[in-house]
Amino acid sequence: MRRFFFLPSSVIYGLWGLMIFAYLKLPLVLEIPILLITSLILFIFRRTPITYQDTLRNDGEIYLSPTHGMVESVRHHVTILDYPTPCHEIRISISFWDQKGLYLPTAGEVSYLKANKGKRLHRNSPTEVFYGPVEELSRTDFVLTSKNQTRTLLRFIDCSTGKRPAIWLKSGDRGRGASCFGYYPFGGSLLIYVPSSSDVLVYEKERVTPGQTVIAAIKDLPKG
Numbered sequence: 001m002r003r004f005f006f007l008p009s010s011v012i013y014g015l016w017g018l019m020i021f022a023y024l025k026l027p028l029v030l031e032i033p034i035l036l037i038t039s040l041i042l043f044i045f046r047r048t049p050i051t052y053q054d055t056l057r058n059d060g061e062i063y064l065s066p067t068h069g070m071v072e073s074v075r076h077h078v079t080i081l082d083y084p085t086p087c088h089e090i091r092i093s094i095s096f097w098d099q100k101g102l103y104l105p106t107a108g109e110v111s112y113l114k115a116n117k118g119k120r121l122h123r124n125s126p127t128e129v130f131y132g133p134v135e136e137l138s139r140t141d142f143v144l145t146s147k148n149q150t151r152t153l154l155r156f157i158d159c160s161t162g163k164r165p166a167i168w169l170k171s172g173d174r175g176r177g178a179s180c181f182g183y184y185p186f187g188g189s190l191l192i193y194v195p196s197s198s199d200v201l202v203y204e205k206e207r208v209t210p211g212q213t214v215i216a217a218i219k220d221l222p223k224g
Contacts, residue, residue: 006045006100006166006183015042044096044186050103050178050211061148063198063216064177065208066105067190069094073127073204077196082141083153086196090215091130092208093123094187102165102182103210104144105192109174111151112143113167120160123189130157130191140165150218153193162186178211194218 005012015038022034069092078089094100118138121129138158145151156165167182175181184190194200198216202208208215 004047005042006047006185007041012042044100045183046099047101047183048099050101050180061106061146061150061218062214063152063194063218064103064105065092065202065210065213065215066103066154066192067092067094067101067184067208067210068098069187069190069208071202071204071206071208072189073130074200074202076200080193082155083193084151087153087193088196088198088200088216090192090194090200090202091127092190092192094184094190095123096161096187098187100183100185100187101180101210102167102184104175104177104179104181105152105154105210105215106144106146107174107176108144108146110142110169110171111145112141113169113171115140115164120158120162121189122160123162123187130189138164140167142167146218148218150195152195152218153191155191155193156184157189157191159186159188162188 019035019038022031026034071090072093073091075089077086079086116139118136120138140156142154142156143151144154158164163185165182165184169175169181192215194216195218198218200216201214
């Protein structure tokens, strides 16, 4: 059952059992609400297979979307404290109804993972709100180092109507591109930071799909 839903197996079987019990034993006035509520829960936490897009090698590597959602903003050549060099920032909002899975954007190793408590920002907050300091925000920072030794930062900012992402990997773990590494209950905001040498290939208000949508083409840095 975990192949189809982002819920513990015990919860999934419990919901199925409740649906069967309501259908067989309860009067119609109770049966319909219970069937609707349980079906809604299963729909929200649905899990579908992700098809990894085979891409031709450019002069670097391809960085795919790690989640379902919509691109809310793209900022070029920004500087943040948690990234060693100037970078591009792509903000993706993950709605309540989007599929919740999180998938590695490229093959690599988790070199840093830390969750911080703090203030939550609604995913539909004005874009400028996300430009300020993040020290007081509820967030999870996930740094992935690719096979080409390129470091990218995924920053999950918790929504006021959501929960912290559940991430199954730990620092030092490795995975291939499009591997599922967790899920984001009820959605939130994801900020992606890639090197400024990258070509960002998405635009604002574009819908993105993990394993399919190319976020950026990351060029190999000159060796010296």
